[in-house]
Amino acid sequence: MQTDSQSSSIQISHLSADVGLQEVLDEYKISLRRRCECVTEGSDETGSGTLLNRIYTELYITEGQIEEVNTQHEVRQLETVSKMKTLHDTPIKVHDIFKALPDQQRHVRVVLTNGVAGAGKTFSVQKFSLDWAEGLENQDVSVLVVLLFRELNLIKDEHYSLLTLLHVFHPTLQKVTAEQLAACKPLFIFDGLDESRRSLDFNNSEVVSDVTQTSSVDLLLTNLIKGNLLPSALVWITSRPAAANQIPPTCVDRVTEVRGFTDAQKEEYFRRRKKNKYDGGHETELTEADTEVLVKLGRLAFEHLAGEAGV
Structure with a gap:
């Protein structure tokens, strides 16, 4: 039976741990904000850092995806998109992708976001992360961890625990303990599945359920997605x-699709981007990045026009 003094000691210990964790997370948010607040335009040699919030424009994202989209080449998809039926056409804001719609009661734990190259997937991730780090959105999430598949490719045959993997890619979180990670509500963002060279075998029955358990990175990822590892994540x-x-599909609670800009969003994007050039004192000549954006927007405009014409 615990005495009052023992109970008080336990409470003080928990409070100190919470304070320590909060200090780590505050430092991590500063680091994440610095990482996400700027984007680079142009080539690496001549490009200039631009504040994301100055040029970011809300993208047109819908719940559901276009049928047969996984089996088609992306260019062909743009040409035939108007002929395909959509599973859903419900717009959803990037900050709300884990929130159930008014007519839905289900818990959304795993979200898969599709989009052709240049549609804005990574920018959406960056904006989502920046707003969390600045305390503006999704503050029910305790810690937000972004992992790029192209970086995970660098890990060959080494075995890690999820906690160690977290520490390796985000050194600011090295003081986070296994107990703290298991008790909080983390969000793991895996960006660029198409760049992955990992073998994700969801039929493998080997279970990893402890954040300190060492295994292959592939098993860590599949168990995290399946909910065996950190089910609260x-x-x-x-x-x-x-x-x-x-x-x-059985592992995914919501599928969303980044479908580019609506006409109003295109206008807003260009208004923010040329304004940015004048305010920043840059030359008004089109950079390589500008040209690339124009080409991509041209493709999206073609898709829109084809849809209206019923091609």
């Missing part, structure tokens, strides 16, 4: 359409 995966079928 939210998981967001982005991918080009052709690679999205690597994740079984």
Whole structure:
């Protein structure tokens, strides 16, 4: 039986741990904000850092995806998109992708976001992360961890625990303990599934359920997505359409699709981007990045016009 003094000691210990964790997370948010607040335009040599919030424009994201999208080449998809039926056409804001719609009661734990190259998937991840780090959105999430598949490719045959993996890619979180990670509500964002060279075998029955348990990175990822590892964690995966079928539908609670800009969003994007050039004192000549954006927006405009014409 605990005495009053023992009970008080336990409470003080828990309070100190919470304070220590909060200090770590505050430092991490500062680090994440610095990482996400700027984007680079142009080539690495001549590009200039631009504040994301100055040029970011809300993208047109819908719940559901276009049928047969996983089996088609992306260029062909743009040409035939108007002929395909959509499963849903419900717009959803990037900050709300883990929130159930008014007519839905289900819990959304795993979200898979599709989009063709250049549609804005990574920018959406960056904006989501920045707003969390600045304390503006999704503050029910304790810690937000972004992991790029192209970085995970660098890990060959080494075995890690999820906690160690977290420490390796985000050194600011090295003081987070296994107990703290298991008790909080983390969000793991895996960006660029189409760039993955990992073998995600969801039929493998080996279970990893402890954040300190060492295994292959592939097993860590599949167990995290399946909910065996950190069942309280939210998981967001982005991918080009052709690679999205690597994740079984039974493991996904919501599929969203980044479909580019609506006409109003295109106008807002260009208004923010040319304004940015004048305010920043840059030359008004089109950079390589500008040209690339124009080409991509031209494709989206073609898709829109084809849809109206019923091609």
